[in-house]
Amino acid sequence: MTTLRILTLNCWGIPIPVVCKNRCDRIEAIGDEISKRDYHLVILEEVWLSSDYKILCEKICPVLPHAHYFYSGMLGTGCCVFSKFPIGETMYFHFSLNGFAHKVWHADWYAGKGVGLCKMVIDGLHINLYSSHIHAEYNRANDEYLSHRIAQCFEMSQFIKQTSGTCDLVILAGDLNMLPSDLGYRVILTNGNLQDCWTDKEKTTSDEAGNTCELPDNSYTSAEDTKVNPLGKRIDYILYRANQGVKVFIKEASVTMGCIPGKHFHYSDHEALEAVLRIEKSSDVVSPLEDDDHLESERNQHLLEAIEFIDIGMEQSKFNGMFFQFGFLLLFILLFLLSQTEAGGDPMIFYILLFVKLGLTLVLAFCFWTGVMVTRTDANNFLGIKLNIANVLKNSKVKIQ
Amino acid sequence: MTTLRILTLNCWGIPIPVVCKNRCDRIEAIGDEISKRDYHLVILEEVWLSSDYKILCEKICPVLPHAHYFYSGMLGTGCCVFSKFPIGETMYFHFSLNGFAHKVWHADWYAGKGVGLCKMVIDGLHINLYSSHIHAEYNRANDEYLSHRIAQCFEMSQFIKQTSGTCDLVILAGDLNMLPSDLGYRVILTNGNLQDCWTDKEKTTSDEAGNTCELPDNSYTSAEDTKVNPLGKRIDYILYRANQGVKVFIKEASVTMGCIPGKHFHYSDHEALEAVLRIEKSSDVVSPLEDDDHLESERNQHLLEAIEFIDIGMEQSKFNGMFFQFGFLLLFILLFLLSQTEAGGDPMIFYILLFVKLGLTLVLAFCFWTGVMVTRTDANNFLGIKLNIANVLKNSKVKIQ
Numbered sequence: 187m188t189t190l191r192i193l194t195l196n197c198w199g200i201p202i203p204v205v206c207k208n209r210c211d212r213i214e215a216i217g218d219e220i221s222k223r224d225y226h227l228v229i230l231e232e233v234w235l236s237s238d239y240k241i242l243c244e245k246i247c248p249v250l251p252h253a254h255y256f257y258s259g260m261l262g263t264g265c266c267v268f269s270k271f272p273i274g275e276t277m278y279f280h281f282s283l284n285g286f287a288h289k290v291w292h293a294d295w296y297a298g299k300g301v302g303l304c305k306m307v308i309d310g311l312h313i314n315l316y317s318s319h320i321h322a323e324y325n326r327a328n329d330e331y332l333s334h335r336i337a338q339c340f341e342m343s344q345f346i347k348q349t350s351g352t353c354d355l356v357i358l359a360g361d362l363n364m365l366p367s368d369l370g371y372r373v374i375l376t377n378g379n380l381q382d383c384w385t386d387k388e389k390t391t392s393d394e395a396g397n398t399c400e401l402p403d404n405s406y407t408s409a410e411d412t413k414v415n416p417l418g419k420r421i422d423y424i425l426y427r428a429n430q431g432v433k434v435f436i437k438e439a440s441v442t443m444g445c446i447p448g449k450h451f452h453y454s455d456h457e458a459l460e461a462v463l464r465i466e467k468s469s470d471v472v473s474p475l476e477d478d479d480h481l482e483s484e485r486n487q488h489l490l491e492a493i494e495f496i497d498i499g500m501e502q503s504k505f506n507g508m509f510f511q512f513g514f515l516l517l518f519i520l521l522f523l524l525s526q527t528e529a530g531g532d533p534m535i536f537y538i539l540l541f542v543k544l545g546l547t548l549v550l551a552f553c554f555w556t557g558v559m560v561t562r563t564d565a566n567n568f569l570g571i572k573l574n575i576a577n578v579l580k581n582s583k584v585k586i587q
Numbered sequence: 588m589t590t591l592r593i594l595t596l597n598c599w600g601i602p603i604p605v606v607c608k609n610r611c612d613r614i615e616a617i618g619d620e621i622s623k624r625d626y627h628l629v630i631l632e633e634v635w636l637s638s639d640y641k642i643l644c645e646k647i648c649p650v651l652p653h654a655h656y657f658y659s660g661m662l663g664t665g666c667c668v669f670s671k672f673p674i675g676e677t678m679y680f681h682f683s684l685n686g687f688a689h690k691v692w693h694a695d696w697y698a699g700k701g702v703g704l705c706k707m708v709i710d711g712l713h714i715n716l717y718s719s720h721i722h723a724e725y726n727r728a729n730d731e732y733l734s735h736r737i738a739q740c741f742e743m744s745q746f747i748k749q750t751s752g753t754c755d756l757v758i759l760a761g762d763l764n765m766l767p768s769d770l771g772y773r774v775i776l777t778n779g780n781l782q783d784c785w786t787d788k789e790k791t792t793s794d795e796a797g798n799t800c801e802l803p804d805n806s807y808t809s810a811e812d813t814k815v816n817p818l819g820k821r822i823d824y825i826l827y828r829a830n831q832g833v834k835v836f837i838k839e840a841s842v843t844m845g846c847i848p849g850k851h852f853h854y855s856d857h858e859a860l861e862a863v864l865r866i867e868k869s870s871d872v873v874s875p876l877e878d879d880d881h882l883e884s885e886r887n888q889h890l891l892e893a894i895e896f897i898d899i900g901m902e903q904s905k906f907n908g909m910f911f912q913f914g915f916l917l918l919f920i921l922l923f924l925l926s927q928t929e930a931g932g933d934p935m936i937f938y939i940l941l942f943v944k945l946g947l948t949l950v951l952a953f954c955f956w957t958g959v960m961v962t963r964t965d966a967n968n969f970l971g972i973k974l975n976i977a978n979v980l981k982n983s984k985v986k987i988q
Contacts (some may be wrong), residue, residue: 254978257685257971260964276978277972280681282659296960298967303749348704352752448683482696525941540926547945551952559697565659566699570658570679577655577677 188309192424193220194359195228195317195443195458196399198406199238199264207406208451213238216448216453219244220268225243225250225460226308229359231319232454234297239266256317258296265317267304269390274305279345281501282567283334285321286506287560288353294321294331301342301358303349311432312348312463316358318342320370323363326414333499335363336492337571339370343372344574344580355434355465356380356427361399361456363421371423376485378576380425383461387439398422398441398457405445424461433471438462482584489575489587496572503564510557515587517550554570589710589866593825594621595630595760596844597720599807600639600665608807609852614639615849617854619647621669626651627709629669630760632720633855635698635951640667657718660699666718666761668705675706680746683968684735684900686722687907688961689953695732697721702759704750712833712866717749717759720741721771724764727815734900736764736974737893740771740796744779745975755827756835756866757781762800762857772824776892777886778979781826784862786896788837788840799823799842799858801912806846834872839863846851869929883985890976891987897973904965911958918951 197216198205213233220228220242226272228250233239237361239255249252252267257263257276267273279301285294301318320342321335329335349357358380364371374380384396400411405454428434443458445451524543525557579586598617601607614634621629621643634640640656648654648820652873653667657679658664665715668674686695692742721738721743730736740763751757759781765772767783775781798819801812808819829835844859846852925944980987 254666254974257967257974259967262958262967272982273978274982275745275749276975277749278683278975280683282679282681298971344676348676348678348750431668521945522941540923544922544945544948547948548952548955551949554949555952555956559661563699566658566660566663570699573655573658574677574679577674581673581675 188311189437190227190308190463190465191225192221192227192229192230192357192359193225193442193458193460193462194361194422194424194461196231196361196422196454196456198454198456199232199234201235208449209238211449211453212446212453213241214245215449217242217442219247219446219453221249224376226270227315227357227359229315229317229413230266230268231317231361232264233266234262234264236262242266244427250271254299254302254304256302257298258300259528260297261293261297262338263298263300263302263319267317268304269304271306271308272506274307276305277303277349279303281338281341281343282571283337283564285331285334288506288510288556292322292324299338301345303345305353311355311467312353313355313357314346314353315359316342316346316356318358318360318362320361333495333502333568334497335570337499338372338374339364339373340377340487340489340492340571340575341410343374343380344480344578346378346380350427352430354424354430354432354467358425361421361422365419365421369488369491369495372484372488375425376481377486378425378427380427383424383426383436383439383463384420384459386436387461388436389438390440392437392441396420396439396441396459398459399455400458404455404457407450409450412467413529422456422459424459426463428465428471431467431469431471433466435464435466436476437464479584482582486579486582486584486586489579493572494574496568496575500572503561503568507557507565509551510561512542514550514553516527516558517553521546521550589712590838591864591866592626592861593628593630593758593760593864594624594626594843594859594861595632595762595823595825597632597762598634598639599855599857600633602636606933610639612850613852613854614642615646617827617849618643620844620847620854622650623772627671628716628717628720628758628760631667631669632718632762633665633673634667635663637663637666637695638928643667643669651850654705655705657701657703659701660697661799662694662698664699664703664720665702666720668703668716668718670705670707670716670906672709675708678750680704680706680740682742683972684738684965686732686735689957690910691906693723693725695832700739702746706754706770712756712868713754714758715754715758717743717747717761719759719761719763721762721764725772725955727918731903734896734903734969737771737774737896738900738969740765740774741778741890741893741972741976744775744781745979747779747781751828754807755830755833757830759826760824762823766820766822766977768863770889770892770896773885773889775890776826777853777882779826779828783828783829784825784837784840784864785821785860787837788862789837790839791841792839793842797821797840797842797860799860801857802858805856805858806852823857823860825860827864829866829872832868832870832872834867834869836867837862838865857875875916878983883983887980887983887985887987890980894976897969897976901966901973902968904962904969908958908962908966911954911962915951915954915958918947922947922951947960
């Protein structure tokens with residue numbers, strides 16, 4: 187019998203002080219607090235700076251000596267893992283789609299989003315620990331990233347399914363940026379054959395809702411957030427699958443961390459989620475999720491729905507492509523006309539004109555890059571994912587209505 | 588007992604007539620020829636155009652009714668699979684590194700290179716078929732892409748290793764752009780636990796060298812190619828692994844296709860490779876590649892060597908980053924000086940100056956994009972891969988000298 191205490195926290199480590207307050211104090215406090223608690227596995231997201239990761243290592247590694255950061259993409263992945271047990275082989279799967287390059291202020295596109303895998307052996311149990319952080323939802327009422335987010339959920343579930351056949355236990359922890367009622371969450375659960383620690387828990391020391399983000403008592407929750415989600419929302423998860431011959435009991439799952447002692451602010455804009463798993467090996471146990479026709483039928487329904495969003499995403503990519511190509515043409519004409527404009531000897535107007543032309547030419551280049559490269563890549567990647575979903579459906583043993 | 592006849596061919600389907608001759612005729616001929624032969628699985632690379640894939644489907648699908656194209660990246664992957672048996676679930680892993688964005692004329696960066704997986708069940712055997720096309724080697728004497736190519740080989744081997752635990756047979760077919768003596772090939776074989784059909788064959792109907800590219804009698808081989816490789820080179824492979832309880836005999840492996848009948852040119856600048864595998868299920872067979880300390884020690888040596896190239900790649904990315912940032916600064920100053928230049932009333936000079944300034948500003952934007960985004964992403968991805976390699980080595984049961 188093995189007991190695993192697991193924690194996951196989105197650390198909100200964006201290195202822009204105006205956007206992300208008290209980062210340095212909070213990272214120090216997160217490290218201090220985790221090092222005082224008795225976890226076996228800690229999975230963190232939004233650790234964007236190497237220097238922050240270094241601070242966390244210094245604080246946490248004396249108690250959890252094995253650490254891994256998933257380096258990838260221009261801004262990194264933000265995802266890292268701390269473990270009491272040696273980390274085995276590791277790997278990282280990049281999501282094909284990750285938002286829009288032209289939404290620079292949302293920055294997700296520039297991060298190397300994906301799903302990381304750390305294999306480990308704990309008490310003879312082969313464990314596949316997955317860490318991920320799905321693209322953010324910026325506007326629930328008009329979620330222009332929904333197709334991208336659903337594509338990520340499918341790719342994550344497919345990666346987990348294809349890489350977890352030989353392990354005993356699968357754990358996926360992280361900020362999935364999806365509510366339990368959302369399609370993406372249902373795709374991850376049903377196509378990845380995963381269960382939710384929160385719903386399967388025997389007890390909790392926190393609120394029964396399990397909300398981890400935009401909680402009304404969190405110091406970083408704005409009045410506007412509270413208006414939309416008065417009680418916050420559940421978007422951070424610890425999911426699991428017990429494979430053949432393994433039984434898992436979720437002894438406890440709780441929302442934790444809260445306010446930093448002695449400070450007027452919280453550890454992060456998210457709360458952490460912790461779970462205590464008791465794992466037993468027993469040769470007569472069949473995974474409850476395998477060969478379940480009802481579950482497969484449910485998955486098929488979710489995947490059919492997902493295809494609709496993939497189609498929308500594909501059309502959106504093509505539309506964006508045309509939009510930026512048109513923008514390119516328009517700017518080209520505008521620049522041509524501007525080039526004929528004389529400053530009339532006024533050096534002030536001369537320099538203003540100069541910088542306007544330089545700026546417009548850079549926007550022109552951006553339009554070309556986005557209109558020709560990025561949106562075309564997105565459309566192709568959507569098509570690839572659509573075919574992968576279609577192949578899951580085609581191979582279902584359950585008839586699709 | 589199951590017999591599988593497999594063919595792989597790089598179709599050389601680049602849609603630029605000056606670079607790639609007789610494409611339309613060759614694609615038609617490839618489709619016709621394959622449809623006349625009795626293969627079970629056909630894996631093609633460099634099918635860049637959807638219209639070419641459609642032609643191949645029309646010709647091949649009457650005999651191999653199941654087809655899958657791996658859509659990904661701006662230019663696609665070029666990789667597709669035709670099968671006599673239904674194709675099960677599919678998935679695509681994008682390589683983190685794929686050459687240089689600034690080498691536009693080599694174009695690899697703009698293709699969605701990676702490794703595709705098609706799962707299938709043939710006579711009760713669970714088969715994982717992988718299709719890939721590694722980044723080209725443009726100049727063997729001074730291979731600036733070597734680090735990228737080795738990174739791809741490692742990622743491919745890791746993806747295959749992590750996704751193939753539950754199948755009976757692994758097949759990897761494609762143009763690996765690596766000689767059998769190259770480090771990348773050895774990394775794929777030893778870290779992916781794969782064997783080479785060519786070296787394990789019982790017989791061949793072709794030359795014993797197994798060369799598939801730059802063959803002296805190929806109509807597209809240049810005199811210069813022949814000077815470097817008088818007998819051509821072996822870079823197309825069918826690799827395999829028989830997992831626990833499965834025995835594979837390579838009854839035959841041959842280089843095939845040659846010249847198109849009635850034409851003066853070959854099917855492609857590569858020859859095809861075909862192999863006949865006889866597969867037996869036998870519960871007492873242990874995979875010859877599992878738990879082999881000698882093989883693991885050999886793998887470790889290759890991975891240590893690979894880390895050296897990953898380090899070189901990381902440094903190269905950082906250097907390129909500085910180069911393009913410096914270029915950005917220089918161009919900014921040049922543009923500023925040019926903006927002070929007057930055309931002197933001559934409309935000809937005015938328009939020349941205008942286009943020079945426009946062109947330089949676009950190069951400026953490219954320098955910014957490459958210097959800040961692309962090279963930084965590359966350096967991060969190299970670091971991620973380095974840690975993944977280090978974790979394989981750290982978890983080796985064989986002591987590393």
